[in-house]
Amino acid sequence: MITRYHITVGAKTTAGIRTSHARTSMLTGTLDKLSFDQAVAVLEDLQNQFKAGGWEPWAKNGSKWFDLTPQGKKRLYERMFEPGYSQTAQLRIPKKYGMTFRLKCTDGCWPDEQPPYLFLIDVGVGSDTVGWEQGDPEVWDKSFPGSVASNAPARFKCPDGRSH
Secondary structure, three states, X not given: OEEEEEEEEOXXXXXXXXXXXXXXXXXXXXXXXXXXXXXXXHHHHHHHHHHHOOOEEOHHHOOOOOOOOHHHHHHHHHHOOOOOOEEEEEEEEOOOEEEEEEEEEEEOOOOOOOXXXXXXXXXXXXXXXXXXXXXXXXXXXXXXXXXXOOOOOOOOEOOOOOEO
C-alpha cells in the first residue's frame, strides 16, 4: 500500500512524504521561488550541507556537484534559459539513499516570457535504487533486499509481442 502526504509550510514551501508498506520511501520538497542570486545562495548552503552529510554525486550517470565558482554561476544562469530550464545533480549515500537536487527556472525563462526571472530549488530523497558495484542488485531486481515480487499480470504488450 502506498500512501502520500503533502505538507505546506508557509505560502509556497512544500514537502511530500510517500510511504510504502508502513515505511517512508520518499521525501520531496521545493523551496520558495527566488531571484537567481538568492537561489544560488540557498543552493550553495544546501550543497555544503549535503557534502558534509556524506552525499556524493552519482558517478554512473556523470553527475557532479553544482559548480558555484563565479564562472560556474554564469554558466548555470545561462543554462536556466535553455530547453529543460533546469540543472540537476543526482546524489547518493551509497546503498542507502538517492537524491535529486535541482535548480530550475519557474517564471520568465521561457521564450516570449518577461522578467522577473524566478527560480526554485527542488530536492527529492528516496531509497538508493541503483547498485553501486558490478553485480549489486538494483531495486527492481527480485534479489534486492526488501523487494516484494509482483504476481500481477503484465499491463501492456509491446509491438514485438513482449509483455511488460
